[in-house]
Amino acid sequence: KTKGIEKSVWVEFIQLALEVKPLNLGQGFPDFAAPENVRNALSRVCNDEQNVLLNQYTRGFGHPRLVTALSKLYSQELERPIDAMNEVLVTAGAYESLFVAIMGLVNPGDEVIIIEPFFDCYPPQVKMAGGVPVFVPLRPKKCGGVTSSADWVLDPAELSAAFSSKTKAIVVNTPNNPVGKVFSRAELEMIADLCKKHNVVAIMDEVYEWMTYTGEQHIRMANLPGIWERTVTIGSAGKTFSVTGWKIGWTIGPKNLLAGPKVVHQHSVYTCTTPVQEAVALGFEEELARRDTPECYFKSLPAE
Amino acid sequence: MADDAQASRTLSSAAAKSIWNDMDVLFREFNPVDLGVGCPNSAIPSRVRQDLIDAVDGQDYSVHQYTRGFGHPRLTKALSSLYGPLLGREQLDPALNVMVTWGASDALFTCIMGLVNPGDEVIIIEPFYDSFLSQVLLAEGVPVFVPLRPKMPKISSSADWLLDIDELEKAFTTRTKALILNTPHNPTGKVFSRTELEDIAALCRKKNVVVFSDEVYEWIVHDDLEHVRFASLPGMWERTVTLGSAGKTFSVTGWKIGWAIGPSNLLQGPKYVHQNYGYIICTPVQEALARSFERETRLLREGSSDCYFKELQTLCQKKRDQIACVLEKAGLHPIVPQGGYFILADVRDIMSKVEVGGDPTEPKDVRFVKWLVRNRKLQGIPPSAFFSDQHKSIGEDYVRFCFFKNDRTLDQAIPIILNLTSGDV
Numbered sequence: 001k002t003k004g005i006e007k008s009v010w011v012e013f014i015q016l017a018l019e020v021k022p023l024n025l026g027q028g029f030p031d032f033a034a035p036e037n038v039r040n041a042l043s044r045v046c047n048d049e050q051n052v053l054l055n056q057y058t059r060g061f062g063h064p065r066l067v068t069a070l071s072k073l074y075s076q077e078l079e080r081p082i083d084a085m086n087e088v089l090v091t092a093g094a095y096e097s098l099f100v101a102i103m104g105l106v107n108p109g110d111e112v113i114i115i116e117p118f119f120d121c122y123p124p125q126v127k128m129a130g131g132v133p134v135f136v137p138l139r140p141k142k143c144g145g146v147t148s149s150a151d152w153v154l155d156p157a158e159l160s161a162a163f164s165s166k167t168k169a170i171v172v173n174t175p176n177n178p179v180g181k182v183f184s185r186a187e188l189e190m191i192a193d194l195c196k197k198h199n200v201v202a203i204m205d206e207v208y209e210w211m212t213y214t215g216e217q218h219i220r221m222a223n224l225p226g227i228w229e230r231t232v233t234i235g236s237a238g239k240t241f242s243v244t245g246w247k248i249g250w251t252i253g254p255k256n257l258l259a260g261p262k263v264v265h266q267h268s269v270y271t272c273t274t275p276v277q278e279a280v281a282l283g284f285e286e287e288l289a290r291r292d293t294p295e296c297y298f299k300s301l302p303a304e
Numbered sequence: 305m306a307d308d309a310q311a312s313r314t315l316s317s318a319a320a321k322s323i324w325n326d327m328d329v330l331f332r333e334f335n336p337v338d339l340g341v342g343c344p345n346s347a348i349p350s351r352v353r354q355d356l357i358d359a360v361d362g363q364d365y366s367v368h369q370y371t372r373g374f375g376h377p378r379l380t381k382a383l384s385s386l387y388g389p390l391l392g393r394e395q396l397d398p399a400l401n402v403m404v405t406w407g408a409s410d411a412l413f414t415c416i417m418g419l420v421n422p423g424d425e426v427i428i429i430e431p432f433y434d435s436f437l438s439q440v441l442l443a444e445g446v447p448v449f450v451p452l453r454p455k456m457p458k459i460s461s462s463a464d465w466l467l468d469i470d471e472l473e474k475a476f477t478t479r480t481k482a483l484i485l486n487t488p489h490n491p492t493g494k495v496f497s498r499t500e501l502e503d504i505a506a507l508c509r510k511k512n513v514v515v516f517s518d519e520v521y522e523w524i525v526h527d528d529l530e531h532v533r534f535a536s537l538p539g540m541w542e543r544t545v546t547l548g549s550a551g552k553t554f555s556v557t558g559w560k561i562g563w564a565i566g567p568s569n570l571l572q573g574p575k576y577v578h579q580n581y582g583y584i585i586c587t588p589v590q591e592a593l594a595r596s597f598e599r600e601t602r603l604l605r606e607g608s609s610d611c612y613f614k615e616l617q618t619l620c621q622k623k624r625d626q627i628a629c630v631l632e633k634a635g636l637h638p639i640v641p642q643g644g645y646f647i648l649a650d651v652r653d654i655m656s657k658v659e660v661g662g663d664p665t666e667p668k669d670v671r672f673v674k675w676l677v678r679n680r681k682l683q684g685i686p687p688s689a690f691f692s693d694q695h696k697s698i699g700e701d702y703v704r705f706c707f708f709k710n711d712r713t714l715d716q717a718i719p720i721i722l723n724l725t726s727g728d729v
Contacts, residue, residue, distance in 0.1 A: 033365040033368075034365060034368040034369075039360070039365070039368065042360050042368075042588065043357075043360050043361050046353070046356045046357045046360050046361075047357055047361075049347065052345065052346060052347045052348070053345065053558075054558065055348045055353075055556050055557075055558045055559065056343045056344065056345065056556075056557045056558045057341070057343050057551075057557045057558055058558060092406050092582060092585075092586075093582075093584075095580075095581055095582065095583060095584075096581050096582060098581070099580065099581030100581075103311065103313070103314075103442070104310065104311055104314055105309060105310065105311050106311055107311050107312055107313075121580045121581070124576075124580045125580050125581065128417070128577065128580065129311065201309065238370075242368075243368045243369070244368075244369045244370045245366075245367065245368045245369045245370055245371060245584075245586065245587030245588065246368065246586060246587075246588070247584060247585065247586045247587075256309055256310075257309055259309075259310050259314070260309065260310035260311045260314040263310075263314035263317050263321075263438075263442075264314060264442060266317075266321075266435075266438075267317060267409070267413060267435045267438040267439050267442060268406075268409070268410050268413040268414075268439075268581075268582075269406040269407070269409075269410050269560070269582070270406075270407060270409045270410070270435070270560075271407075271560060272406070272560060273558065273559055273560045273561075273586050273589055274558030274559075274560075275356070275558060275559070275589075276586060276588075276589070
């Protein structure tokens with residue numbers, strides 16, 4: 001099962017970095033401090049002597065306080081009520097969200113469309129599920145002068161041709177790593193239409209959802225009409241709150257699409273670190289309270 | 305989207321979950337005294353708590369960012385120092401021989417996914433921690449069950465759960481890839497003896513299989529018995545992955561950190577799997593655990609009574625003895641565990657005295673446990689759930705209780721147990 005996925009760009013380059021010690025703009029984590037209020041949240045949780053259960057197992061599919069906060073936030077963002085107990089799964093980072101989504105939905109022989117350039121784990125995860133990756137590239141529209149990530153585009157005919165009767169899912173990363181592209185509404189609608197036509201699940205990696213720069217708006221696939229029922233949306237506390245070391249992520253989607261991923265999660269990670277989930281919940285509660293102010297971290301981080 | 309969205313590998317595992325869903329529903333409705341779930345409900349050890357506070361409140365903010373994949377260096381180094389001598393190795397390489405995971409269950413999942421191919425057989429000694437089966441199924445392996453059986457006619461110690469070595473030998477085929485061992489054992493509390501393990505080792509060597517040794521309760525061994533680490537047996541290091549758990553070691557089940565220790569070639573496959581979904585584990589908690597291990601390893605080597613591992617064992621043994629006494633008085637004959645924090649009790653006599661009712665198609669212990677929640681507001685776990693279908697009848701004469709609970713919980717449970725036949729709640 002592990003043949004063909006041995007190579008990891010991270011393992012190789014991190015090893016090289018340890019040897020050579022270049023200026024590290026490689027691996028995607030901030031080397032500035034995590035925001036003080038978020039650090040304080042974890043500190044308060046760790047210092048809490050009263051609530052002894054904060055250091056024991058919590059609910060496997062997500063600590064109640066956290067899934068409640070996530071459902072409140074995403075009910076606003078997705079403009080639909082999100083059921084905390086059935087439509088939210090907390091994972092050990094977006095990495096795990098992606099893995100359980102693919103293992104929980106993809107059967108051997110199923111095709112999974114991956115838009116390139118892709119985050120490195122997508123093809124190995126598809127292969128581990130016995131799936132077949134089908135690649136469709138973003139191509140830069142122009143070569144000279146100053147280009148924008150918006151100039152990286154899909155060829156509609158090429159995308160359409162990639163869908164077959166075997167296609168189970170498509171993985172879309174917006175905002176995109178490594179290009180930085182924020183898929184437009186029209187581009188997402190094009191993908192959505194193909195998903196509906198071919199009965200395909202959209203696995204949306206939206207970890208950088210809060211990091212769009214002035215003038216850009218992050219469009220969530222699950223917001224578009226008629227696509228919620230076939231979309232899972234993945235998010236990351238590490239990227240949201242600049243605490244990559246905390247390793248908490250989530251998947252939001254309809255109950256039936258989360259069923260398979262939940263089984264995989266239950267028998268692998270089973271339940272995520274309780275004190276950290278509590279701290280992330282506190283972080284979200286604070287941001288929800290100041291959602292419309294410029295102090296809200298979701299506004300201040302991209303400005304930075 | 306149709307209901308066939310779910311991948312087929314998840315379907316049989318999902319079906320097996322129904323007993324836990326039933327229990328969950330009952331638990332919420334009746335709010336029983338909980339001797340079911342296997343985790344403590346007391347404050348965590350104060351020094352361990354301080355380790356986490358120090359890590360999180362320190363001036364080094366890098367503790368909130370990614371650390372090394374496969375394990376935070378300070379932690380893998382601490383684990384190597386502790387486990388090297390314990391596993392009979394002169395030296396362990398922290399980078400090659402240790403992989404940190406999201407708890408021991410994740411370590412086992414990763415090892416199975418990384419070493420078991422579709423169609424490979426995996427021998428599971430039953431009763432088994434229920435995830436073992438689901439994990440083998442998710443890897444599309446084929447589970448082969450070999451039961452522990454209680455020595456007839458009646459047993460009183462977990463040492464009386466025995467493996468028939470001939471039955472075990474017959475379970476091996478040319479397709480057998482691995483065997484899953486759990487010692488100290490959940491739910492029986494059996495601590496496999498050196499002789500028993502040597503017999504298993506001889507077969508594994510002869511048949512050339514990999515062994516996954518789940519030793520999460522390694523520090524909770526009572527009556528001055530020895531926990532024998534499977535990988536320390538002659539010829540076993542090269543074919544064994546040993547799994548451990550911070551949650552069980554330091555009574556911090558909510559931290560969800562575990563590890564797999566073994567020869568580098570055996571960890572290669574699991575590492576490739578882990579780097580594609582888990583890879584980097586929570587930094588602040590790993591940093592805290594590194595500090596805890598550094599201190600406790602030193603105290604262990606000094607033979608200090610301050611060592612938490614000693615404190616933990618003493619506390620668990622005290623609670624074990626307390627609960628065993630109560631169960632005996634109540635007519636629920638306890639099978640005293642040699643290790644771990646679970647105890648099995650024989651329910652047959654009680655069930656001849658009370659009408660538990662329930663669905664006659666369900667195993668006896670399931671009906672008993674459901675009656676216990678509804679009518680006595682006490683939670684236990686039915687051990688038949690830890691057996692394969694063909695061997696469920698072995699488990700259905702018992703109930704499992706977790707006794708590693710705070711004094712208040714035990715004080716609530718004791719009168720309920722003593723009044724089982726009389727008191728309707």
